[in-house]
Amino acid sequence: MTDRDDDRYARLKRLYDAYGADAARWPEGERAWAEALVEADPQARDAAARLDAALDRATLAQPSPELMARVLMAAPVTPWRRRLIALWPFGPAWQPASALTTACVLGIVVGLATGGAETLDADTLGDEIGLLALGPQYQLEETP
Amino acid sequence: MTGSSRAQSDARLLRRVAARDAAACRTLVDRHLATLVGFAQRMLGDAAAAEDVAQEAFLRLWRQAGSWRAEAAIATWLHRVAHNLCIDQLRRRREVIGGAVPEIADPAEGPQAAHQRRQVAAIVDAAIAALPDRQRAAITLVHHLEFGNIAAAEVMDITVEALESLLARGRRALRERLADERLDLMGDV
Numbered sequence: 001m002t003d004r005d006d007d008r009y010a011r012l013k014r015l016y017d018a019y020g021a022d023a024a025r026w027p028e029g030e031r032a033w034a035e036a037l038v039e040a041d042p043q044a045r046d047a048a049a050r051l052d053a054a055l056d057r058a059t060l061a062q063p064s065p066e067l068m069a070r071v072l073m074a075a076p077v078t079p080w081r082r083r084l085i086a087l088w089p090f091g092p093a094w095q096p097a098s099a100l101t102t103a104c105v106l107g108i109v110v111g112l113a114t115g116g117a118e119t120l121d122a123d124t125l126g127d128e129i130g131l132l133a134l135g136p137q138y139q140l141e142e143t144p
Numbered sequence: 145m146t147g148s149s150r151a152q153s154d155a156r157l158l159r160r161v162a163a164r165d166a167a168a169c170r171t172l173v174d175r176h177l178a179t180l181v182g183f184a185q186r187m188l189g190d191a192a193a194a195e196d197v198a199q200e201a202f203l204r205l206w207r208q209a210g211s212w213r214a215e216a217a218i219a220t221w222l223h224r225v226a227h228n229l230c231i232d233q234l235r236r237r238r239e240v241i242g243g244a245v246p247e248i249a250d251p252a253e254g255p256q257a258a259h260q261r262r263q264v265a266a267i268v269d270a271a272i273a274a275l276p277d278r279q280r281a282a283i284t285l286v287h288h289l290e291f292g293n294i295a296a297a298e299v300m301d302i303t304v305e306a307l308e309s310l311l312a313r314g315r316r317a318l319r320e321r322l323a324d325e326r327l328d329l330m331g332d333v
Contacts, residue, residue: 018311019293025286027293027304051319055287057261058268060182067181067195068173071202075169076161076209 012037013044021049150175151217158218162209173202176219179289180226186284187230189273197233201225216298223291223299227281234277271321279314282307 012034019025023035038045154175160168180201184194201222216224272280278300285296286307297307 014308014312017315018308019286020315025290047319048315051315051322052287054264054268054322055272055283055318057265058272058288059265060178060288061185061191061194063177063181063195063198067199068177071173071177071199072166072169074199074203075166075173075206077164077166077169 008033008037009040012041016041016044016048020052020055021045022052151219154218155212158205158209158212161206162212169206172205172218176222177202179219180222183223183281183284183289184226184230186272186288187227187277187281188233193233197226197229200229217295220291220295220298223285223289224301227299230281231277267325268322271318271325274321275314275317278302279310279317282310283314283318286311 011030015026015030015034019027023031023038026034154172157168157172161172177198180198181194184197185191188194188197204225205218205222272283275283281300282296285291285299286293291299293304293307297304300307300310302310
């Protein structure tokens with residue numbers, strides 16, 4: 001083993017100590033040679049990987065929708081855009097607007113295509129509800 | 145998207161922000177607000193204070209949009225502002241209470257900790273919260289927010305060597321603390 005190898009093994013140990021076992025977190029210029037040596041010290045690698053796994057279980061806070069709105073309201077946008085953001089801070093306003101329009105158009109088309117809704121008289125409706133609530137028992141009770 | 149292409153894309157978006165492009169503002173917020181809040185919350189242990197820090201960082205970015213010089217990546221710049229604001233707040237807190245560091249709320253004490261997975265997360269969160277500020281910042285930036293070593297060092301205004309030292313000391317302290325906690329749910333740490 002050369003002095004250079006010794007230096008590299010020592011450096012690999014320091015990479016595990018500082019950055020963990022995932023080479024994606026190592027300094028970009030050192031990844032290629034270091035990855036070629038990972039089998040040299042499996043104990044150090046496994047210990048670093050276990051700590052990485054523990055760190056992955058930590059939680060990171062998420063911003064509230066109110067914060068998103070506050071930040072966007074302060075952005076250098078035109079006044080009418082600011083009013084739009086105040087109304088709908090969750091994303092581009094065309095999304096809810098187009099969803100609402102589509103729902104309205106569909107409702108009208110379906111309504112026109114199917115004609116007027118059939119209406120049930122009060123007795124039939126009562127029977128339907130009775131059947132749903134009591135099942136066959138309802139019919140037995142109704143039968144004289 | 146790689147780090148450098150993301151940085152270039154961010155710089156283009158900021159030019160559009162300067163031209164009052166609302167979509168560009170939203171894209172930048174979508175890209176960076178969550179990591180800023182996560183970072184600040186980790187540093188301060190206080191959700192409301194973390195949101196204030198993230199908001200202030202963005203307000204400063206909006207103000208800079210017209211005169212932005214692309215010397216730093218926007219993500220690095222935002223997190224550097226947030227880091228400095230957090231350090232100022234932590235320093236003020238220590239001055240107010242005469243030198244003692246206020247303990248960041250231990251998530252293990254909450255009712256949600258009943259669930260096993262959440263219990264482990266709470267133990268890890270508490271172990272990270274107990275680290276010294278700079279070690280906590282270094283580990284959060286490199287491990288959780290996946291900043292490269294150079295960018296993380298820039299955020300903290302230290303050398304890469306100093307960053308590595310903070311990371312190594314922080315990870316060693318975490319390993320010891322988590323081993324003490326007997327994290328048998330996840331195997332030995």
